[in-house]
Amino acid sequence: MRPPVPSPGSDVNKQRLEDIDYRRQLIHRHQLWENKYLLETVVIDEAYHLIVENVLVGTGGLVFIAEQQRVGRTRCTWSVYHKLSAAFPNIPFDLVVARDGLHAKPDLFYRDFLDALGGQIQGRPRTVDWFAILKHYFTMQCIKNQSTAAFLIVDEAQTLTLRQFQHLFHLLNRLELDGFALHTILFAQSEFRRILEMANEYGYEEVMGRFFVKRARLRGVRTKAEVLRMLEQFDTTLCYPADATDWPFTRFFAREAFDAGMRLADEIDTCWAAILEVEGFEGEVPESADGIRMTWLVRGIRYYLTDLLASAEPAASEAAAGRWLDAMRRGFRDAPAEREGAAYVA
Amino acid sequence: MSLDTYSQQGWLTAPAKRRRHESAWLSLQKFAFVNVLTGRQISDLLKAEVDTEGGQRETVAAAIGAEVDWLRANKVRQIGPSKAAEDFLGGQSPFVVEDKCVKYCPACLQHWFHSTVHQVAAVVACPHHGVPLRSDCPNCGEPMPEFGFRTNDLREPLRCAHCMQPFHQDASLRALFAVSEELKAILATFASLEQSIRSCFATRRLTLGMQFPSRYSNEVDLRQSYFVSLWVLEYGTAIPRFLADVPAYCWGPMVKKDGDEAMRRIGSSSMDERKDAMQMLRVAGQQVRSVDRLLRRRVRSICGHESLPRMSFGYVYWFREKRFFLHVRPSDCACCMTLVHWRASYGGLMDMIQRLNRIGRSITESAVASILGFDRNFSSIATYAATQFERSVVSVATQLQTAPTTTKHFIGYQLARPEELSAELDRLWVDAFADTLDPRVVDMHCGTSLCRIQPDVIDQLLRDLAGATKERPRDGAGAGWHEPRSLWFCEIGSEMFRRRLNGWYVGAPRMPVDAEGIHFDAQ
Numbered sequence A: 001m002r003p004p005v006p007s008p009g010s011d012v013n014k015q016r017l018e019d020i021d022y023r024r025q026l027i028h029r030h031q032l033w034e035n036k037y038l039l040e041t042v043v044i045d046e047a048y049h050l051i052v053e054n055v056l057v058g059t060g061g062l063v064f065i066a067e068q069q070r071v072g073r074t075r076c077t078w079s080v081y082h083k084l085s086a087a088f089p090n091i092p093f094d095l096v097v098a099r100d101g102l103h104a105k106p107d108l109f110y111r112d113f114l115d116a117l118g119g120q121i122q123g124r125p126r127t128v129d130w131f132a133i134l135k136h137y138f139t140m141q142c143i144k145n146q147s148t149a150a151f152l153i154v155d156e157a158q159t160l161t162l163r164q165f166q167h168l169f170h171l172l173n174r175l176e177l178d179g180f181a182l183h184t185i186l187f188a189q190s191e192f193r194r195i196l197e198m199a200n201e202y203g204y205e206e207v208m209g210r211f212f213v214k215r216a217r218l219r220g221v222r223t224k225a226e227v228l229r230m231l232e233q234f235d236t237t238l239c240y241p242a243d244a245t246d247w248p249f250t251r252f253f254a255r256e257a258f259d260a261g262m263r264l265a266d267e268i269d270t271c272w273a274a275i276l277e278v279e280g281f282e283g284e285v286p287e288s289a290d291g292i293r294m295t296w297l298v299r300g301i302r303y304y305l306t307d308l309l310a311s312a313e314p315a316a317s318e319a320a321a322g323r324w325l326d327a328m329r330r331g332f333r334d335a336p337a338e339r340e341g342a343a344y345v346a
Numbered sequence B: 001m002s003l004d005t006y007s008q009q010g011w012l013t014a015p016a017k018r019r020r021h022e023s024a025w026l027s028l029q030k031f032a033f034v035n036v037l038t039g040r041q042i043s044d045l046l047k048a049e050v051d052t053e054g055g056q057r058e059t060v061a062a063a064i065g066a067e068v069d070w071l072r073a074n075k076v077r078q079i080g081p082s083k084a085a086e087d088f089l090g091g092q093s094p095f096v097v098e099d100k101c102v103k104y105c106p107a108c109l110q111h112w113f114h115s116t117v118h119q120v121a122a123v124v125a126c127p128h129h130g131v132p133l134r135s136d137c138p139n140c141g142e143p144m145p146e147f148g149f150r151t152n153d154l155r156e157p158l159r160c161a162h163c164m165q166p167f168h169q170d171a172s173l174r175a176l177f178a179v180s181e182e183l184k185a186i187l188a189t190f191a192s193l194e195q196s197i198r199s200c201f202a203t204r205r206l207t208l209g210m211q212f213p214s215r216y217s218n219e220v221d222l223r224q225s226y227f228v229s230l231w232v233l234e235y236g237t238a239i240p241r242f243l244a245d246v247p248a249y250c251w252g253p254m255v256k257k258d259g260d261e262a263m264r265r266i267g268s269s270s271m272d273e274r275k276d277a278m279q280m281l282r283v284a285g286q287q288v289r290s291v292d293r294l295l296r297r298r299v300r301s302i303c304g305h306e307s308l309p310r311m312s313f314g315y316v317y318w319f320r321e322k323r324f325f326l327h328v329r330p331s332d333c334a335c336c337m338t339l340v341h342w343r344a345s346y347g348g349l350m351d352m353i354q355r356l357n358r359i360g361r362s363i364t365e366s367a368v369a370s371i372l373g374f375d376r377n378f379s380s381i382a383t384y385a386a387t388q389f390e391r392s393v394v395s396v397a398t399q400l401q402t403a404p405t406t407t408k409h410f411i412g413y414q415l416a417r418p419e420e421l422s423a424e425l426d427r428l429w430v431d432a433f434a435d436t437l438d439p440r441v442v443d444m445h446c447g448t449s450l451c452r453i454q455p456d457v458i459d460q461l462l463r464d465l466a467g468a469t470k471e472r473p474r475d476g477a478g479a480g481w482h483e484p485r486s487l488w489f490c491e492i493g494s495e496m497f498r499r500r501l502n503g504w505y506v507g508a509p510r511m512p513v514d515a516e517g518i519h520f521d522a523q
Helices: A020-029 A042-054 A073-087 A106-117 A130-144 A162-177 A192-202 A205-211 A224-235 A249-253 A255-259 A264-279 A294-311 A317-333 A336-341 B003-008 B024-034 B039-047 B056-064 B068-074 B082-088 B173-177 B181-201 B226-235 B259-266 B271-303 B334-356 B361-372 B378-402 B418-429 B455-468 B495-500
Strands: A062-066 A093-097 A149-155 A181-189 A214-218 B311-318 B321-328 B412-414 B440-445 B448-453 B488-490
Touching (some): A020 A294, A042 A062, A042 A073, A042 A224, A062 A192, A073 A149, A073 A181, A093 A106, A106 A130, A106 A162, A130 A149, A162 A181, A162 A192, A181 A192, A181 A205, A192 A205, A224 A249, A224 A264, A224 A294, A249 A255, A249 A294, A264 A294, A264 A317, A294 A317, B024 B039, B024 B173
Parallel strands (some): A062 A214, A093 A149, B412 B488
Antiparallel strands (some): B311 B321, B321 B488, B440 B448
């Protein structure tokens, strides 16, 4: 399957975007609220380069583990998918989101896995050979791209059991017999460490050797520069409608201020100060911390922009500081369950 | 539906560049194989209700390049004659396709490639490799399956139903779907061929004509296959070079005949030559029907009429002898009448030839000899037919003539001598069609008339005739003047016959005063 694509907003009347009331009507259709847009971050760049260095040269079996939730793991998989597909158009990449409840029995697991991949499972009898269909699935991907190897990005890999990894191992072996290779890139939460321990303890060497070759850590935002880079994208490259390059997100939510010269990037100091205050850090994010969670950070920025659109007032410097702090507090606060489950790695 | 759309629905499909030129039969086999489906499961898929997001039927149909409605109707039944095969291909095939048995090129099948062009009736060798086509299993020699969708044939896709062996030993997915360099060359050949042929047959300005070389001409080229004849029929031009480069024997058995001598032998006692001649006539008849269907669809897309005026043979006594005509029940739709005109000119003749196949050898041979003698003795053909079908044919003609209603009044006219027709057209439409490219071309070739009229010209002719004859007084004993919308076509014999007649001319039937017993409705 492919990652979801943000709505391009092709039905938006660009002639009316100058009207603030019209933009207020569109606010909940905006990509910022739809939350499928992708930001370029240092973390994504690091993950991408790590994949290129280790997987594409043929070693395979990379695992990204996010110690915290809401650090942007899923968006990372989407971004990595798009970047890899664009950089290597002749190599087939696929994305699957594993889930709890995939069947343990091999044949039914292959069926569920094919379903998770977006394959067609309807209209088939119960006795169909799901293994063959899944094998054909990856084989056809290779053939269509004239490649001998396919790459599979697995999100939520912590939901798979070792037995299910064994089933995948058999699939990889069978593909190799036919002259094709399947390499995996796993993205998982911290619970995945338990699976690693079990694999080591119970001797699943073949699984470890194929799927858990190299482990990397997926972290949140740590530096002011990273936040600055995000804010610059709101000011320039992220646009709605997608083809309206003169309507970046910031301008959509604060047209008058934007036209008067306001930029989110210029308010980085205020924004960063608000983030640190809300997170309880002083000066900078400690090295030992996993970083600021992307989901909360993006939510805070969204609240800030939405407030600008709602108030229709240009952001004065003093008022901006208060608005940033308020937006970040709401963005970080509106996730009580996530906060309760969060644990900074010392 | 695009490839991305049905790929997004989860079905495994062949690469677009390969699937585009493969025949629907092979595409269906591959679709079943790669998705691990049997014929029964595909059939059930097609039975499934179409939900708003799924569209299973459309997905499967798009994946294999066939029309949904046809698949739905024929999912469990054996395909009938060529019409069903033509629809199986999405209704776009300009050819007559043989569907009794798959014909394949052994060299192409090594790449798991099979094209619709291989199934064309007249194609006996591969246009790319030049290898004679086969229709038996390469392993056991049993007949290949039918070119169609039969659930039983898909029990084991890509395998012979008799020996259960794959049609080619390498049945891996890579062999089935990969596009090698050699296959690219094959695909390019067929792509170019299909594109050119389809673009030519799809043109709106269809020029119809008939051209049969005279028996006395030394310029006869019997190596022209029926495909060439059909090309001439469609275009009135010489066959294009891109087809001329294709080995001639790819296009039909006729090319084996050579020169006038062969024609003279047709009427002899040689059994094989008579069989060849009959085969030749059958194929020609099939091709004519193919063109007929193409024209009918085009006409129907204009006016939307489902039924067309039927034709039948009738006769009139003319100078104490019967002259046979095609009778056409009138219609007030110029589109339909345009098609009827074409049928009257050619289709009726070939249809009768098809019927003659069932009459009997002696009569058939005489008819064949007569036709191959290129007398265009239409009357004699009709005479032969009438001896067998007289009761039915004449009774229909009589019924049409003696029990008319206001819609069954006739006005008769015939294709006059070309120069006379030319003059008539000039008189009617010089101004209106001044800028029409070559509205009519009149040729005389070896004593045979060739008159080419474009359909829009015919249409306008009919309309103007209908309008012009409103004011004409009724004339001639027994002449049937029509209500303005009634028209009736006929065609008589050869040039020799035409010269005899002080006959009718387009637009105004002028009956000889001494004509006897003309069986027309006198109103």
